Amino acid sequence: MRRLTGVLALLILLAATLAAALVPVALCRLAGPLALLPLALLASTLLAQRSLHEHVARVAEGLEQGGLAGGRRAVAMIVGRDPDSLDEAGVARAAIESLAENFSDGIVAPAFWLGLGGLPGGALYKAINTADSMIGHRSPRHLAFGWAAARLDDLANLPASRLTALLLIAAAAFDHEADAGGAWRAVRRDARHHRSLNAGWPEAAMAGALGLRLAGPRVYGAVRVEDGWMGDGRAEAMAADIRRALSLYRRACLLLWGLAAAGSLFALAL
Numbered sequence: 001m002r003r004l005t006g007v008l009a010l011l012i013l014l015a016a017t018l019a020a021a022l023v024p025v026a027l028c029r030l031a032g033p034l035a036l037l038p039l040a041l042l043a044s045t046l047l048a049q050r051s052l053h054e055h056v057a058r059v060a061e062g063l064e065q066g067g068l069a070g071g072r073r074a075v076a077m078i079v080g081r082d083p084d085s086l087d088e089a090g091v092a093r094a095a096i097e098s099l100a101e102n103f104s105d106g107i108v109a110p111a112f113w114l115g116l117g118g119l120p121g122g123a124l125y126k127a128i129n130t131a132d133s134m135i136g137h138r139s140p141r142h143l144a145f146g147w148a149a150a151r152l153d154d155l156a157n158l159p160a161s162r163l164t165a166l167l168l169i170a171a172a173a174f175d176h177e178a179d180a181g182g183a184w185r186a187v188r189r190d191a192r193h194h195r196s197l198n199a200g201w202p203e204a205a206m207a208g209a210l211g212l213r214l215a216g217p218r219v220y221g222a223v224r225v226e227d228g229w230m231g232d233g234r235a236e237a238m239a240a241d242i243r244r245a246l247s248l249y250r251r252a253c254l255l256l257w258g259l260a261a262a263g264s265l266f267a268l269a270l
Helices: 002-031 033-044 049-075 088-135 147-172 180-193 200-210 239-269
Strands: 218-220 223-225
Touching: 002 088, 002 147, 049 088, 049 239, 088 147, 088 200, 088 239, 147 180, 147 200, 147 239, 180 200, 200 239
Parallel strands: none
Antiparallel strands: 218 223
């Protein structure tokens, strides 16, 4: 019964989101081409490119300036695991893993669904992703009620997670401190062994590109979660590795917007 209630709640949320997103689209069509600019600005609020960079960079700064305590304070803002269980390498790995996964969930996926379905597509994706964040947990309280949100979020993120891995691999080819071949091999070998259907793809690509090992066993609250390792490099990550991951991330973002620009020009030419 709780699973059915969760399905109905999700459907109501998606219907309301779609209705709200269609209103500005309809108004812009009535107003003509000049209305495309505010519509584009509205759509851009669905993306979190700069915010993600700033939050992850603060972890590197915390480790560099405040040591382990500073790193733990900063990483607690972006991950759900217990920061007190992390050493300096664990803090650095957690920040890099968060960067890789949120690049997929928070930037590539919204851009993908915006490109495919316009503002309604992007808004529906964000509604699904937010619902999963709020109720799509495996806790006894949310397991049944959040089942639909979690499964739909997995499906919505499936194409973007694969695209994110490809973007990181391509970005590594333009970064002299990264290894595109290592990223490709890690994705092919390790991505499917992650406990998440989608997170393994960007995390494996990031790990292989930087010569690191990411994911693996970790602690959420007081619960130890077993997971496969992504990459076969060193597990002793440092603040400098977070900086390298951010450099790779910036290059991947440029490639993403290059793809978006090319797609827009192609659509205009049709």
